[in-house]
Amino acid sequence: MNTFKVSLQETSNDTIIKFEINQIITKHQSYEFNNIDEAKPSPLAQQLFYLPFVKKVYISWNFIALERYSIVEWKDVQDEVLEQIEAYLNDGGVVIEESQVTKKKPVTVYAESTPNPAVIKFVANKKLVVSLFEFTSIDEAKESPLATELFHFPFVKSVFIDENYVSITKYDIAEWQDITMELREFIRNYIETGKDIVNANASQTTEKTEAQSANNFESLDDTSKEIINILDEYVKPAVASDGGNIQFISYEADTKKVHVMLQGACSGCPSSTYTLKSGIENMLKEMLPGKVEMVEAING
Known part of the structure; x- marks a missing residue:
């Protein structure tokens, strides 16, 4: 059985907090409930409304956002709420009863x-x-x-x-x-x-891979960490918009060579070589002077 993991995510509104979940919980729908009566389609939301400080419940694909009344601060109750949500999900609790849902957004x-x-x-x-x-x-x-x-x-x-x-x-x-x-x-x-x-189980495998990557990040040298941060901030959003992905593989300090993996639309793309040389390679050379000389890619 795949284990649900819940993590906290603050928002720009200090009365609202997000509880992010490592799996999709709503079959790609979003729901907003303003009170316990409206929450009839969601046993989980109804349970959350029993907490006296919960003003509004918003449930989306992989997170639950709660708005609070001013009687408490989130820092005083957020850990207990997280534990309650995680326990509910891992006990097989129902998030949305599909039979109770009458409105569905059309898929485009x-x-x-x-x-x-x-x-x-x-x-x-x-x-x-x-x-x-x-x-x-x-x-x-x-x-x-x-x-x-x-x-x-x-x-x-x-x-x-x-x-x-x-x-x-x-x-x-x-x-x-x-x-x-x-x-x-x-x-x-x-x-x-x-x-x-x-x-x-595919989501769980990916979560393990991501967790492993996070652990590996801490063990990398400083230049490798800088390269990963640059790729994440400047390169990944651009290649994602083109339907692809780029992953850091390794950095060789002696040859100043960076190895990356191209996936999706980037894999085998005729323009990928140009993008690597004129885009990514030049960017890394400019942002990390003296540390990077060449970027080589393998296709995913």
Whole structure:
């Protein structure tokens, strides 16, 4: 059984606090409740309203936000609330009773071109996953029911899923103008049914990987940490908008060489070499003078 982990996240409004969860809990829907009567579709929200200081409950894909009355400060009660939410979820408590929900937001998906002519990004108006996943074959896709079904299309070469989009790499046998509409409608219908995008154990595996990465970060040398921070702040948002991802692999101090991995639309992209040399490599040379001379990439 996959364990729920809850963490605190402050907001710009000191009366509201977020409890982030390591799994999707609402089948990609969002709900707002102003009192215990409105919270009938959510046993969890009803339980939270028994706390006298809870004014409003907002439940979204992987977090719960609570607004408080002024009778308490969050610092005095937040740890107990976190423990209550975590225990409720791990005891199998129901977050939303779907039969009680009458209004559902329509699912929209649009296709967006990427710098890689073999890849198109299908963007949804809902969050799909908590962490990114890449599958290059139907065997790898066992963790993802959506990716498994996509591989039944003979022209699908690989599937990359992150936050609210799916990037698909095609084989040359098909042209995008012939298959884009079919894929877009398939993905939209799949999301609309509320079926799992990835299995729970896939999320758990990713969480372990992320935790391991965080632990590894602390053991890295200072230059490697600086490189990771630069990639996270300046590079990842740009490549994510193109349907891809970049991951730091290693740094060689003696040769001043940085190794990275390209995933999704960045993998095999004709412009990726130019982007690495003229973009990322020059940026690292400029921001870390004398420490970086070359950036080399492998495709994910």
